Amino acid sequence: MSVGVETSGLRKRLKANEALSGVTLSFEPGVLNGVIGPDGAGKTTLLRVLIGLLAPTEGTVAYSVDGRPAGFDAIRPGMAYMPQQPSLYPDLSVREHLEFFADLYRLPAAVYRERSEELLRVTRLERFQDRRAGRLSGGMYKKLGLMCALLQSPSLMLLDEPTNGVDPISRREFWELLGRVTARKVTVIISTAYMEEADRCARVHLLEAGKVLASGAPAELKRERGIKGFAELFLRLGGAA
Amino acid sequence: MSLLDWRRTLSISRKEVRHVRRDPFTLALALGLPVLLVTFFGFAIDFEVRDIGLSVHDQDDSRASRQLAEVFSSSGFFRLQKAEDPGRLLRELDSERASAVLVIEPGFGKDAGAGRGASAQLILDGADNTRASAMLGYLPGITAAAQARLLGSAPPQPARLRTRFLYNPELNSRWFVIPGLTVVVVGLLAILLTALTVAREWENGSMELLLSTPVRPLEIILGKLLPYVVLCFLGAGVVYLTARLGFGVPFRGSHLLAVAAGAMFLLACLSWGLLISVATRQQQLAMQLSLISGLLPSLLLSGFVFPIESMPPFFQYFTSILPQKWFMIVARGEFLKGAGVLDLAKPLLALFVMDAVLITAALKRFKRDLEP
Numbered sequence: 238m239s240v241g242v243e244t245s246g247l248r249k250r251l252k253a254n255e256a257l258s259g260v261t262l263s264f265e266p267g268v269l270n271g272v273i274g275p276d277g278a279g280k281t282t283l284l285r286v287l288i289g290l291l292a293p294t295e296g297t298v299a300y301s302v303d304g305r306p307a308g309f310d311a312i313r314p315g316m317a318y319m320p321q322q323p324s325l326y327p328d329l330s331v332r333e334h335l336e337f338f339a340d341l342y343r344l345p346a347a348v349y350r351e352r353s354e355e356l357l358r359v360t361r362l363e364r365f366q367d368r369r370a371g372r373l374s375g376g377m378y379k380k381l382g383l384m385c386a387l388l389q390s391p392s393l394m395l396l397d398e399p400t401n402g403v404d405p406i407s408r409r410e411f412w413e414l415l416g417r418v419t420a421r422k423v424t425v426i427i428s429t430a431y432m433e434e435a436d437r438c439a440r441v442h443l444l445e446a447g448k449v450l451a452s453g454a455p456a457e458l459k460r461e462r463g464i465k466g467f468a469e470l471f472l473r474l475g476g477a478a
Numbered sequence: 479m480s481l482l483d484w485r486r487t488l489s490i491s492r493k494e495v496r497h498v499r500r501d502p503f504t505l506a507l508a509l510g511l512p513v514l515l516v517t518f519f520g521f522a523i524d525f526e527v528r529d530i531g532l533s534v535h536d537q538d539d540s541r542a543s544r545q546l547a548e549v550f551s552s553s554g555f556f557r558l559q560k561a562e563d564p565g566r567l568l569r570e571l572d573s574e575r576a577s578a579v580l581v582i583e584p585g586f587g588k589d590a591g592a593g594r595g596a597s598a599q600l601i602l603d604g605a606d607n608t609r610a611s612a613m614l615g616y617l618p619g620i621t622a623a624a625q626a627r628l629l630g631s632a633p634p635q636p637a638r639l640r641t642r643f644l645y646n647p648e649l650n651s652r653w654f655v656i657p658g659l660t661v662v663v664v665g666l667l668a669i670l671l672t673a674l675t676v677a678r679e680w681e682n683g684s685m686e687l688l689l690s691t692p693v694r695p696l697e698i699i700l701g702k703l704l705p706y707v708v709l710c711f712l713g714a715g716v717v718y719l720t721a722r723l724g725f726g727v728p729f730r731g732s733h734l735l736a737v738a739a740g741a742m743f744l745l746a747c748l749s750w751g752l753l754i755s756v757a758t759r760q761q762q763l764a765m766q767l768s769l770i771s772g773l774l775p776s777l778l779l780s781g782f783v784f785p786i787e788s789m790p791p792f793f794q795y796f797t798s799i800l801p802q803k804w805f806m807i808v809a810r811g812e813f814l815k816g817a818g819v820l821d822l823a824k825p826l827l828a829l830f831v832m833d834a835v836l837i838t839a840a841l842k843r844f845k846r847d848l849e850p
Binding site: 285288289290291313314316317318319320322323324325326327328329333336337338340341342343382385 | 483485486488489492493496497500501682683684686687688689690691692693848
């Protein structure tokens with residue numbers, strides 16, 4: 238199944254600040270959707286609203302499955318989320334994390350065994366499955382977070398700056414993993430502050446100060462605006478604003 | 479759709495067990511601290527006031543006056559010292575060298591010998607009313623002993639009140655203190671252990687991930703409570719053995735009833751800690767609140783030291799919201815009196831109600847979102 242997400246006039250006030258100011262977006266089903274923007278653009282707030290961890294102050298979020306409207310409760314079991322902040326348990330091992338999340342998602346034992354073995358192989362963490370999360374490198378830690386999210390074979394994944402603070406080689410491996418995920422027609426919404434990562438997405442939404450600056454396919458956007466990279470676009474649009 | 483999925487609940491429990499196993503501090507807190515506190519305070523706290531400094535100013539210096547002083551000394555409660563200077567008698571009390579001064583005026587011996595009702599003055603330090611009350615309690619016995627000593631025989635008694643102490647015939651203070659101390663220590667431990675669990679998840683960011691999964695608040699609450707119920711039971715068991723073997727406190731009740739009531743008490747305290755954790759979301763604040771709410775009321779308002787009946791009516795009602803008050807009745811009833819279910823129906827019912835209220839409150843307060 239292919240999950241689509243659309244937001245309309247989304248506003249979110251956090252204490253005195255308006256983190257989102259009328260965000261209207263459409264996330265394409267079954268592809269890699271990027272939410273690109275500098276720190277403080279509202280990316281994390283947007284993803285938290287989409288996963289249901291924050292309620293919008295104003296506006297709506299609509300989900301669809303294979304083009305037909307679907308409620309949040311129907312989508313929820315197939316959603317996976319990877320927060321930006323470290324959120325794993327430092328004293329639990331890789332294997333123990335996988336077991337824990339398999340139980341939370343109520344995976345049958347055979348399915349768990351098959352998926353965990355596949356994920357450990359693909360992420361090349363097989364050798365480290367007894368290592369505690371607190372002793373993993375930055376890249377391995379992020380991979381483990383992704384594995385926990387992928388364990389249930391989600392139809393919608395929300396990844397909040399998953400490559401933040403990760404070395405270039407680990408970042409490349411991480412994106413290769415995401416490529417495998419989208420090959421299965423999983424809808425992925427990924428936020429990042431690395432402008433060059435936008436090119437890896439099928440569709441990007443440029444966000445700044447809680448507002449959408451532009452949306453579209455990366456190549457299309459660059460051609461339309463006559464720019465080489467999105468950093469240039471941010472500088473230009475941000476300066477105009 | 480059922481309200482509770484046991485696989486998810488037990489998975490949370492298993493994760494907590496792993497945290498505890500890998501955290502020597504928690505294990506030491508759960509198993510070592512109760513024994514340490516009960517042993518330490520079991521020896522330190524003694525409601526029997528002894529070794530009271532008594533300054534004797536004997537102006538008579540007769541055989542009778544010396545006999546009177548000896549009666550005080552031989553009671554075992556007083557430590558005698560001479561006070562020669564009449565002008566410095568009150569200084570004895572002011573400087574805390576003595577808690578009482580016995581003034582025997584000239585002619586005491588003659589009056590006693592002639593049967594003229596010899597009298598001496600005892601000045602007590604009323605600033606420490608606990609000690610003063612204890613001394614007042616000792617005086618009837620000392621007066622009777624003094625009369626017998628001075629007259630050479632016991633005075634005639636037209637009527638006599640015969641007293642008999644049940645459950646603790648020797649009025650062994652430790653038999654009274656240790657069961658109460660057990661309640662205070664185990665209760666505090668239970669509140670402390672759970673106060674950090676949810677707050678820790680909020681602080682290290684794992685709650686955000688947990689809330690994005692299908693797990694429900696009831697599963698998180700119960701999953702987190704279960705391992706600590708077991709851990710606190712182990713702690714309580716060690717304390718029980720310390721009380722029985724270390725201090726020789728008798729246990730006259732039903733072990734089954736004590737375990738059942740103990741489970742209800744622990745559940746109430748653990749839920750209280752969890753409620754603090756859920757509400758504060760910060761480990762430091764949770765720790766401070768649990769110490770304040772877990773220690774002071776249970777020491778001062780649970781009936782451990784001060785009888786609840788002596789408190790003003792408002793406080794008597796107020797103490798009813800403390801699980802420690804009710805389990806104090808159960809613990810003393812089970813250790814010393816061999817009380818049965820019917821005798822303890824009221825405290826058991828109160829603990830049951832508290833369990834339901836506190837778990838519901840923790841669930842209601844548990845937020846499924848990240849709203850500030």
